[in-house]
Amino acid sequence: MNIQLVYNLIILMVLRNTRAKVEEHKISDEEHFHKDGKHDTSYDHDAFLGKGHGHDFDGLEPQEAKRRLREMLKKVDTDKDGFISFEELRDWVDKQRISYMWETLDTNIRQNDDDHDGLITWIEYKHSQFGKWEDAETEIDAKLQARINKSEKKFKLADTNGDGKLSRDEFAFFRHPEESRDEKLQDIAVDEVIDDMDQNGDRKIDQEEFLGQYVDDANNPPDWVLEDRKHFRDKLDKNKNGMLEREEMKAWVLPNRDDTLKETKHLIADADDNEDGRLSFDEVVDHFQTFVGSTATDHGQALRDEL
Numbered sequence: 001m002n003i004q005l006v007y008n009l010i011i012l013m014v015l016r017n018t019r020a021k022v023e024e025h026k027i028s029d030e031e032h033f034h035k036d037g038k039h040d041t042s043y044d045h046d047a048f049l050g051k052g053h054g055h056d057f058d059g060l061e062p063q064e065a066k067r068r069l070r071e072m073l074k075k076v077d078t079d080k081d082g083f084i085s086f087e088e089l090r091d092w093v094d095k096q097r098i099s100y101m102w103e104t105l106d107t108n109i110r111q112n113d114d115d116h117d118g119l120i121t122w123i124e125y126k127h128s129q130f131g132k133w134e135d136a137e138t139e140i141d142a143k144l145q146a147r148i149n150k151s152e153k154k155f156k157l158a159d160t161n162g163d164g165k166l167s168r169d170e171f172a173f174f175r176h177p178e179e180s181r182d183e184k185l186q187d188i189a190v191d192e193v194i195d196d197m198d199q200n201g202d203r204k205i206d207q208e209e210f211l212g213q214y215v216d217d218a219n220n221p222p223d224w225v226l227e228d229r230k231h232f233r234d235k236l237d238k239n240k241n242g243m244l245e246r247e248e249m250k251a252w253v254l255p256n257r258d259d260t261l262k263e264t265k266h267l268i269a270d271a272d273d274n275e276d277g278r279l280s281f282d283e284v285v286d287h288f289q290t291f292v293g294s295t296a297t298d299h300g301q302a303l304r305d306e307l
Ligand SMILES: *[C@@H]1O[C@H](CO)[C@@H](O)[C@H](O)[C@H]1NC(C)=O
Pocket: 142, 143, 145, 146, 149
C-alpha cells in the first residue's frame, strides 16, 4: 500500500479523534425509530439496561429473563411500594444513560486516589493530572498555572459539602459538569467546550471551528465531515446565522433530558395495561420484551415470520 496514503489516513484519524467534541451521554446509539417509522426495541433495551447493555438478556430463555427482570425492578422501585412510578422509571432511565460513564470514572478514581480512601483530594488530583513537582521550586509557566487555577475552581464547585475531598458522586460532576444540575458547573462545562473549539477568540463557534483541524477538501470530504456539517446546519445552529452562540452551544453540550422523558412515557404507555399511570411488577414482566428482550423469543418471532 502507498505509504503516503497510509500516512494521510493516519493523520486524518488523529485529527478526527483530537477534534474537540462533547462526549454525548445518549440513551443509546441505536435509532429509536427508523426512517420508515419502524420501532427498534434495541433502543428501549439500552434505555432500561444501560447503553451498550441492551443485548445483555439476548441469550436468556424467557423464564430466566423474566426472573432477572423482576429482581432488577426491586432496584427501580426506590420507595418500595411495589409499583414503578413515572418518576422512578425516569430516574432509572437517566441513571442507565450515564452508566458507562461510571465505568470510566471508577477507573479514574482508582488511578487518582493515592491513599485509597475512596475520596479524591485536590492534591491527589493535581498530582495525577499536572505532575508531582513541588510548587515552590518549579517555575511554572503562566498558561499552565491558569489551567491549574481553573481546574481548582471547578474542583471547589464540585465539592458540594466543602470537605476538600471529592466523593464518587462529587467526582462525577467534576469530570462531567455537563451532567450536574448546578448552573455554575453547567456553565463551566459550556465554557470548556468553547475554550477547546474557539480559534479566533470571539466565543462563538463557526462551522470551521466546529470541524476542528480538518482541512477542507472540497472535492471529496469524508462522510463524518458531511454528517457534522449537516448536524451543525440542521440541528445546532437554530437561528441559522452560521455560528453557534453560547445558548446554542449550551443546548448541545448539556444532556438532552427530553429524550429521557419521552422514553419513560413510551415504556409506561407500552406496559400500563390497566392505565393507572404506573407499572406493577407483573405489568413489566408481562411486557418483558419491551424492557429487556430475549433472543429465545426473537427466534420464536423469526420462526413465526417464516411460516
Ligand atoms: C492562580 O491562582 C493564584 C492564587 O489564587 C494567583 O495568585 C495567581 O495569580 C493565579 N495565576 C494565574 C495564571 O491565573
